[in-house]
Amino acid sequence: MTKPNIDTTKPSSARVWNYILGGRDNFEIDRMVGDQVRASFPAIVEVAHEQRKFLVRAVTHLVGVGIRQFLDIGTGLPTAN
Numbered sequence: 001m002t003k004p005n006i007d008t009t010k011p012s013s014a015r016v017w018n019y020i021l022g023g024r025d026n027f028e029i030d031r032m033v034g035d036q037v038r039a040s041f042p043a044i045v046e047v048a049h050e051q052r053k054f055l056v057r058a059v060t061h062l063v064g065v066g067i068r069q070f071l072d073i074g075t076g077l078p079t080a081n
Contacts, residue, residue, distance in 0.1 A: 014076030020048045025077050 008027045015030035016037065026034075038044055059070065 017048065018077045020044055021052060023077065 009029060011029045011033040015026040016034045018024075019026040019030050019034040020038070062070075
């Protein structure tokens with residue numbers, strides 16, 4: 001199996017979001033873009049964390065009512081919780 005080529009000179013929206021959430025799976029270019037986003041929209045960190053909390057609540061509720069399979073499309077990198 002060959003490893004995919006990752007261009008660490010171009011930002012990835014998934015890695016930028018990972019950085020904004022406090023993750024560690026990002027590169028310098030992603031952090032630079034994340035800092036630019038945060039400079040123009042300081043509330044982005046709070047928004048990102050609130051969005052993640054909503055996702056956890058929604059999935060927890062759906063599991064509680066018997067949903068056992070989820071299709072997660074275009075959500076970026078996996079992260080804690």
